[in-house]
Amino acid sequence: MTTSDASPTSAFADEQLMIDHVNTNHDDSLLLLARVLGDRRTATAARVVGVDGEGFDLVVTVDGAQHAARVAFAEAAADLAQVSTQARALVQRARALSGEEGETSIERDISRMRSIRTFITSVSAVEDVHPHLRKITFAGGDLATFEPLGPDTFLYVLLPPSGRTELPFDQSFSWDEWQQTPEDERATGAYYTLRAWRPDVAELDMLFVLHDPSGPASEWAARAQPGDPVGLWGPREAFEPPADTNELVLVADDTGLPAVAAIVEWAPTYWRVHVVAEVDSPAEQQPIPHRDGVKVQWVHRNGRAAGVDATPMLDALRSIALTNDRVYVWGAGESRAMTAVRTYARRELGLPRERVSLVAYWRHATSTLDDDLD
Ligand SMILES: Cc1cc2nc3c(=O)[nH]c(=O)nc-3n(C[C@H](O)[C@H](O)[C@H](O)COP(=O)(O)OP(=O)(O)OC[C@H]3O[C@@H](n4cnc5c(N)ncnc54)[C@H](O)[C@@H]3O)c2cc1C
Incomplete structure (x- = not known):
């Protein structure tokens, strides 16, 4: 899926x-x-x-x-x-x-x-990785029966409506019902990536970017404490490299880096992996596993707002020397940045559709349907 x-x-x-x-x-x-x-x-x-x-x-x-x-x-x-x-x-x-x-x-x-499950669980620990990134661990409840999918496994984190602390749904949650619910009584939330899963203790970690402007999910993450209840709708995945792949180009901003780190951990050791990772500054770099064949280029925004200029990301991509055409380009970040990367991969690199997977993880406030439809 x-x-x-x-x-x-x-x-x-x-x-x-x-x-x-x-x-x-x-x-x-x-x-x-x-x-x-x-x-x-x-x-x-x-x-x-x-x-x-x-x-x-x-x-x-x-x-x-x-x-x-x-x-x-x-x-x-x-x-x-x-x-x-x-x-x-x-x-x-x-x-x-x-x-x-x-x-x-x-x-x-x-x-x-409709067959995707909702796991009811709660926060068991929070850790401030840096001022704009929080690691939140979930444990207990239905996680005893959780099983992840591929390396970019993600779930929709379902949260109480704004100003409330109780979940307005249970394991039978459905989007059909959600759509019929008045807006102020609906669950809020957003998709987040599974960064680590420890089956022996049925615990999972997610990394939440605390962005400005904020939204319901990042505001919840900034205040989250052990015991806070959540629903996790999923799991789902989007990383689908063709079977003959032996080289990966991974490109992401802060939101896609948890998935990038998990993909690098997962990738066969004979694959070459090129990572272009965009964050604000060296202090906000997220750990990417090191091994032979993995090259990471950090792109720093240095105070510029996220998601407004894809040029530095594209410049870094253009500097990559690919070794063959059995490459798979996977990326996650702001919608228009991912569109720019897709144009680069399809038109400049000439890669076929099945070798390019770029996922809009978030949409900049100035990016509207009208922009998209122009
Ligand atoms: C499959 C998938 C996996 C994802 N995994 C992760 C993950 O592991 N960690 C993670 O932090 N995010 C992840 N995201 C992105 C996250 O879902 C979005 O950032 C989401 O918009 C956050 O919801 P919100 O309620 O905080 O903000 P929203 O209500 O959606 O937006 C409020 C405002 O915040 C702005 N905004 C949203 N995200 C950002 C951002 N990152 N930087 C700057 N401004 C922003 C919007 O433009 C808007 O103006 C993932 C998204 C997808 C689709």
Whole structure:
């Protein structure tokens, strides 16, 4: 499973990534939409050519000829997360109206999402790594039955609504129900990466960036104390290197570095690994495991705001001497920075889609759906 079907936050770096993903992975669901909602019952193929806050523009193949079709969302979408939600709702509506049995890929994703568990647990320890990074350890409760996935395993940390200390849900938590709940009674939270898992004591660590401006999750992390209850919805993963990979390029800001460190720990020792790691200053560098074949380049913002200028990250990437084309580029950080890295990897390095995985871990306040859709 990838982050691309995450709810409630979408991890698409931009509109083009979403369109590419849907056309590549969900052509069967698009055909259902075109046949039923696009009123082209005899269509044999459909692909998305545009998306905005109101719906999708499709090109539909009928009897070998191509036609434009528009499928409108039931509710306007303000960002790419809401576009994902509306797209899932469209497919469900098309299925119901079709009267046909069956399950397309998006419907299978919906079933998988519904099967993801929620672990109720609590904070057992907190440690200030530096003034803008807190390690939080969770233990007890349902973690006795937790099992991680790949090296970038991540979970949605579900927290009490603002101003409350009790969780308004239990193990039966679902995003469908969350969406029906009034905003001030809903769980808050965000995705965080599993940095360490100790199965013998059923404890896990996560590293929380304390950013400014803050949000509900970072504010909670700044105040977290042993005993505070949380829900962990997951696990999920997005790191999927092709089977023949022998060289990795990992690029991340502070939020992606816990995953980078875990990937470096996991990577076979015969792989070459190039890391480009962006943090504010040497004092904020996170430990990346050392071994032969792993090269780490630190990029320092030196007081510049995070997520506004991808140039230093790109300059560092351009200095990497790759040894062959069996490379996999994985990155995590601010949405537009990841879009810039994707353009570099696809256009300048000429890597095919399956060798590039760039995940928007957060979105700068000035980055809107309108920016993405321009
Ligand atoms: C799969 C995945 C794994 C992740 N793993 C981690 C992790 O291990 N550690 C971690 O710290 N984060 C991680 N993140 C990122 C984290 O989910 C986001 O930073 C999230 O926005 C934090 O939520 P919030 O409630 O604090 O802020 P929000 O309410 O989302 O945003 C509030 C404000 O903060 C700004 N903002 C958000 N994040 C940052 C940032 N990092 N730097 C500067 N400004 C920011 C926003 O632009 C906005 O203006 C991960 C994200 C994903 C999708």
